Amino acid sequence: MNRSSTKTRPKPQGSRPSSSSRFDSALGWSPGFSTNMVLRVLLCILVFCIFALPFAAIISGAFDRNTSPTEITLLPKTFTLANFEAAAQQGLWGYLLNSLVVAGGGLLLQMTVSVFAAYSLSRRKFRGQALVMLLVLLTMMLPEEVIGIPLSLVLGDLPLLGISLRGTVLAVILPVGIWGFAIFIMTEFMKEIPPEIEEAARLDGVGEFRMLFTMILPLCKPALGVIGIFGFMMVWDQYLLPLIAANDPSDYTLTVALSVLRNDTTVGPGVLLAGAVMAMIPSLLVYLFLQRSMIRGITSGATKG
Amino acid sequence: MTVTPTRPAETRAATKGGKQLPVRRRGNRKQMLAIWLFLLPAAILGLYFKFIPMFEGVRLSLFKVQPFLGDVFVGFDNYVNVLTDVRFMDALGHTVVLGLAQTLGALVVGFGLALLLEGQARSLWVLRTAIFLPVVTALAVVGEIWRILYFPTADGPLNTILGWVGLEPLQFLNGTDTALWSIAVVGIWSGAPYNMVIILAGLTGIDRTLYESAGVDGATIWQRLRYITLPALRPSIVIVLTLAAIRSLRSFTEVYVLTGGGPAGSTEVWMTRMYSLGFQRNDIGVASAAAVLLLVVTLLLTVGTQLLARRKAQR
Numbered sequence: 001m002n003r004s005s006t007k008t009r010p011k012p013q014g015s016r017p018s019s020s021s022r023f024d025s026a027l028g029w030s031p032g033f034s035t036n037m038v039l040r041v042l043l044c045i046l047v048f049c050i051f052a053l054p055f056a057a058i059i060s061g062a063f064d065r066n067t068s069p070t071e072i073t074l075l076p077k078t079f080t081l082a083n084f085e086a087a088a089q090q091g092l093w094g095y096l097l098n099s100l101v102v103a104g105g106g107l108l109l110q111m112t113v114s115v116f117a118a119y120s121l122s123r124r125k126f127r128g129q130a131l132v133m134l135l136v137l138l139t140m141m142l143p144e145e146v147i148g149i150p151l152s153l154v155l156g157d158l159p160l161l162g163i164s165l166r167g168t169v170l171a172v173i174l175p176v177g178i179w180g181f182a183i184f185i186m187t188e189f190m191k192e193i194p195p196e197i198e199e200a201a202r203l204d205g206v207g208e209f210r211m212l213f214t215m216i217l218p219l220c221k222p223a224l225g226v227i228g229i230f231g232f233m234m235v236w237d238q239y240l241l242p243l244i245a246a247n248d249p250s251d252y253t254l255t256v257a258l259s260v261l262r263n264d265t266t267v268g269p270g271v272l273l274a275g276a277v278m279a280m281i282p283s284l285l286v287y288l289f290l291q292r293s294m295i296r297g298i299t300s301g302a303t304k305g
Numbered sequence: 306m307t308v309t310p311t312r313p314a315e316t317r318a319a320t321k322g323g324k325q326l327p328v329r330r331r332g333n334r335k336q337m338l339a340i341w342l343f344l345l346p347a348a349i350l351g352l353y354f355k356f357i358p359m360f361e362g363v364r365l366s367l368f369k370v371q372p373f374l375g376d377v378f379v380g381f382d383n384y385v386n387v388l389t390d391v392r393f394m395d396a397l398g399h400t401v402v403l404g405l406a407q408t409l410g411a412l413v414v415g416f417g418l419a420l421l422l423e424g425q426a427r428s429l430w431v432l433r434t435a436i437f438l439p440v441v442t443a444l445a446v447v448g449e450i451w452r453i454l455y456f457p458t459a460d461g462p463l464n465t466i467l468g469w470v471g472l473e474p475l476q477f478l479n480g481t482d483t484a485l486w487s488i489a490v491v492g493i494w495s496g497a498p499y500n501m502v503i504i505l506a507g508l509t510g511i512d513r514t515l516y517e518s519a520g521v522d523g524a525t526i527w528q529r530l531r532y533i534t535l536p537a538l539r540p541s542i543v544i545v546l547t548l549a550a551i552r553s554l555r556s557f558t559e560v561y562v563l564t565g566g567g568p569a570g571s572t573e574v575w576m577t578r579m580y581s582l583g584f585q586r587n588d589i590g591v592a593s594a595a596a597v598l599l600l601v602v603t604l605l606l607t608v609g610t611q612l613l614a615r616r617k618a619q620r
Contacts, residue, residue, distance in 0.1 A: 174350060175354040255446065258446065291434065295502055
């Protein structure tokens with residue numbers, strides 16, 4: 001979110017706003033001390049409270065001995081790890097492990113599949129290309145939710161192969177492996193790479209695999225970041241798929257397990273909060289590391305339409 | 306390009322000599338093979354987990370599905386069932402209301418956030434990062450967070466705050482009047498920061514001298530927004546917004562996690578209705594018909610908007 005394209009605005013001298021910087025933002029925020037500034041700070045605090053404080057409350061609740069929704073505070077009154085110990089007894093670490101395996105495997109598969117497909121779709125012309133691209137776009141209209149019911153049948157009995165994936169991590173990993181959005185982003189990016197790059201290598205008889213991995217892929221780092229974080233969020237967000245892919249509750253991912261735990265009256269809200277924190281941490285880390293890619297992805301999607 | 310017909314296994318040996326012409330973007334047979342090999346993983350996964358389920362869904366929608374007894378072909382009966390079912394029509398209404406409220410709400414709030422947080426200061430950047438958290442949090446977790454905030458007793462977190470400003474406590478997710486709007490608020494909360502980023506990118510693209518000359522002409526801030534900022538943002542926002550609205554037709558997880566369609570069906574949306582039919586009542590035929598209808602509608606709307614956008618871009 002850091003944009004340094006325009007010059008940093010001049011430091012305010014005293015309380016007098018410098019005249020030119022009034023035009024740096026659409027609302028004409030002035031940098032110096034003024035009623036405007038006070039208003040802006042107040043609004044910022046309000047906005048921060050609305051969007052970020054609920055997280056603080058959840059984290060605090062997870063470490064508080066006394067968690068009932070009515071007693072939630074921003075800092076734990078009596079700090080304790082008891083909720084996490086109780087969470088361990090409920091097998092939440094196992095669910096977290098499921099989530100991590102599914103996210104790791106699914107993301108790896110998804111990125112590999114997308115890179116391969118994008119390489120074909122962007123670097124070569126071939127008959128049927130437009131059709132393939134159309135099918136890729138069509139898969140974007142077929143998210144797991146829309147085809148959930150037949151998908152659950154397919155997962156239970158793969159056509160032709162006749163094996164059931166249900167109850168294995170593959171039942172989640174394989175379906176998320178194909179994601180039209182990632183293929184599309186990657187294809188668009190690879191199209192921008194000039195074809196001259198390949199020509200010299202091609203004369204030397206470099207094979208397609210080496211071409212992809214040594215010539216093209218190193219140039220695709222920004223796009224890899226984008227499909228990396230979006231793919232992670234897509235997999236981590238899966239709710240219905242792990243639900244229909246599971247054979248019994250021990251196959252659930254953390255996000256699914258949370259809503260099951262909530263309905264379990266023997267489990268206190270503290271465990272639920274501990275689980276919510278556990279589910280938040282990986283996405284938080286990925287976001288903080290790949291923030292730039294995230295922003296790039298959103299804004300490029302916005303201009304593409 | 307004359308290439309001796311080779312079987313796949315032989316291709317590598319056959320082209321070892323490396324005597325092919327450096328033809329770019331037009332493959333010979335070996336390259337064609339490579340192209341399709343690279344597409345193979347996507348094709349297999351797409352076939353198994355997208356297209357077979359899709360065709361299976363269409364097929365099931367034409368049958369009365371009975372496990373053990375065998376399926377009976379019923380033509381379009383399932384579709385008639387869906388379209389004449391009162392609860393499905395209620396769900397359709399909820400879906401549209403919820404979709405519009407979330408999409409428009411997230412746009413307005415996102416726009417406000419972008420205007421408020423525009424700028425290069427480090428503090429603003431930190432604030433933007435913090436505010437973006439709801440977007441990266443899994444929807445199921447967002448749902449759990451809000452179920453706690455919405456705790457319906459008078460001393461629940463949000464009701465406490467309402468009490469400070471002197472408002473009566475609300476039932477939120479537990480009240481038939483408030484539940485749908487409560488879900489919409491959650492959708493706006495987790496969607497607005499995303500829109501903020503899009504709009505911020507649009508804002509930085511606006512020529513600063515326009516603001517300056519508007520200032521010279523004595524334009525008010527409001528006029529500046531109305532005549533410079535909004536027109537500059539419109540193209541990037543409209544299409545994104547339309548697609549978000551279409552996507553909202555199939556919103557499922559947040560409703561399922563927050564209310565599961567209750568209380569008394571007041572938040573039942575198309576998808577939750579479909580799943581309670583499909584998985585709880587095992588009425589797979591009717592549920593499939595509902596899925597196919599949803600797919601057809603979203604497909605038509607998406608293609609329609611894209612065509613409109615393209616035509617506009619050409620003009």
